[in-house]
Amino acid sequence: MDVLGDMLTSMRVESALFAHLSFRAPWGVAFTTGDQARLVVLTRGGSWVLADCFSEPVWVEAGDCLIIKGDAGFTMVSEVGVEIVPCATIFSKISGVMHEYGGHGAVTELVSGRFYFDAAAAEPLLSLLPNISLVRRADVRGPLMRTTLELVGLETELDGLGAGIVVKHLINALFVQALRAWCEAEGGRTPGWLAGLRDARISRALKALHADIAFSWTIAGLAGHAGMSxxxxxxxxxxxxxETPVEYLTRWRIHRAKVLLKQGTAISDVARCVGYETDAALNHAFNRIEGVGPGAWRRATTEEDKKRAAAMTQSGRG
Known part of the structure; x- marks a missing residue:
């Protein structure tokens, strides 16, 4: 099983808003993201990025991508020290429309998309991401992401019939590709499941475990898949x-349980699907990790999703 691919699929990524932005120096825009993630792709020129998570301004240029987690603010400027305006003052609420701002100097163009997805399904990946992740064009392996970047640039430049819907789907794909590129470049540098996937022997055990998470796994059985004692x-x-193999298995079973709960699966069926023989066994494990039982967790999450959906329909660009 492709563990990362399975997670990205279950996230059900979809863009909520996107815009093609054209800035002429001097310019400076402060972006807010709310609880949605954002992808910024530079298609022309360059910009300095200012953010609390950066110790100093970071230069980005055409072909570079920024993945921004929800609630992480950042600022993009043509040069440090220019006047900065909030993004809300220059963006309309119509997705996909070109926005122009700034003076009469050098041009910087970018595509910005905000995304929503199943937060429960994305939790193991988002917990590893920093507030702002930078994916450099030069660091991207293979032609797929570069090709998608080029298509985004062409579609936004030509602005032909149906360009808006084409760019929306390309941005969705690019967001997933950017996440994958970050995982390949950075994800294995700290302990965690991504690091496990980069270890040839451990990854064999992880793939077997994820392929049948309900199986009664033992350390000896997993070691056999890894070819180790x-x-x-x-x-x-x-x-x-x-973490230990038992801790890892339990955590992923609860993660899978949360995804199923959000899909409306009956608790008794969830228990069987993730390897617990009884509802009580699932409830005990779920409560130990989440602090509440599966039923209470589902009710609270459903209410949060309703509030988030309502907020999205009222939000503007930003």
Whole structure:
């Protein structure tokens, strides 16, 4: 099983808003994201990025992408020290429309998209991402993401019939590709499941586990898939992933349970699907990790989703 691919699929990424932006120096815009993630793709020129998570301004240029987690603000400027205006003052609420702002100097163009997705399904990935992730064009492996970037640039430049819907789908694909590129470049540098996927032996055990998460896994069984002794596997697993195999299995079972709960699956069916023989066993494990039972968690999450959907329909560009 492709663990990352399975997660990205279950996230059900879809763009909420996107815009093609054209700035002429001097310019400076402060962006807010709310609780939605954002992707910024530069298609022409360059910009300085200012954010609390950066110790100093960071230069980005055509072909570079920024992945911004929800609630993370940032500012883009033609040069440090220019006047900065809030994004809301220059954006309309119509998705996909070209916005122009600034003076009469050098041109910088970018496409900005805001996304919503299943937060429960995305949790293991988002927990690893920094507030702002930078994916450099030069660091992208293979032609797929570069090709998508070029298509976004062409569609926005030509602005032909149906360009808006084409760019929307391209931006959706680009968001997933950018996440994948970050995972390939940065995701294995700290302990966690991405680091496990980069370890040739541990990854074999992880793929087997994720392919049948309801199976009654033992450390010996997982070690067999990894081609390691039981003791060596357990020790290596803890170093690479930062938790024991049992802790990892339990956490992913609860993660999968949350995805199923959000889909409306009956609790008794959820229990069986993730490897618990009884509702009580699921409730005990779920409560230990989440602090509430699965039923209460589902009710609270459903209410949060309703509020988020209502807020999205009222939000403008930003």
């Amino acid at each position: 039981r003791s060596s596997f357990a020790a290596t697993f803890k170093v690479v992933l930062g």
